[in-house]
Amino acid sequence: MPESAEEVYARVVAQVGEDGHLPMPPMGDWDIFPWVVVDGEIAPRSLRPPSDEEPRWGESPDKPCGSCAGFDPDTVVWEDDVWVLTHHGKPSGLPLVLTLHPRDHLDLGELTDDQASQLGRITNRLVRIVENLPNIGRVHTMRIGDGGSHLHQWFVARTARLTHVLGSPTLDWDDVLPPGPEHVWRADLRTVAEKLANWGGQGGS
Ligand SMILES: [Zn+2]
Numbered sequence: 701m702p703e704s705a706e707e708v709y710a711r712v713v714a715q716v717g718e719d720g721h722l723p724m725p726p727m728g729d730w731d732i733f734p735w736v737v738v739d740g741e742i743a744p745r746s747l748r749p750p751s752d753e754e755p756r757w758g759e760s761p762d763k764p765c766g767s768c769a770g771f772d773p774d775t776v777v778w779e780d781d782v783w784v785l786t787h788h789g790k791p792s793g794l795p796l797v798l799t800l801h802p803r804d805h806l807d808l809g810e811l812t813d814d815q816a817s818q819l820g821r822i823t824n825r826l827v828r829i830v831e832n833l834p835n836i837g838r839v840h841t842m843r844i845g846d847g848g849s850h851l852h853q854w855f856v857a858r859t860a861r862l863t864h865v866l867g868s869p870t871l872d873w874d875d876v877l878p879p880g881p882e883h884v885w886r887a888d889l890r891t892v893a894e895k896l897a898n899w900g901g902q903g904g905s
Pocket of ligand 1: 765
């Protein structure tokens, strides 16, 4: 069962106190991060002039596709003949962060109608499964795809009633909040795998 808002909050307070600040994630290394501190105030970063787009992973010989090289079996939550659902190897700040990939090297916009239909059905089931876990408020799902050209759709679960963690900044909190217990995270992954496998495919190792 995912942790409650009270359990997450208590862990943060134990680390930094009630009004304390958690450690800064390495956003200073992200030159795409849009905010910067100027004279003690947060301000939008200066906009760089236009330039050529960088090739994404899988679009250049020196940037091979990691997904086509094979999914690490230790990260596979569920799979069938066409799709693979993975996690990122260890707990992070949010209760569950999963990505769904086609086995073939395809991006969104390149799927057949059948593949697109499968993606829609799996998305709908997965959101229902995770949102029905105790203490989960919502699952945000998105495809960004600016880094890798092999489709990877995100499923980002947030804790119910932890109402500071809301909306599109939820993903930033994943790097800020201290990760929860690994045994809780693994039990939730097993529940997701079992419930998805009720429709088809199989859970990972
Ligand atoms: Zn690929």
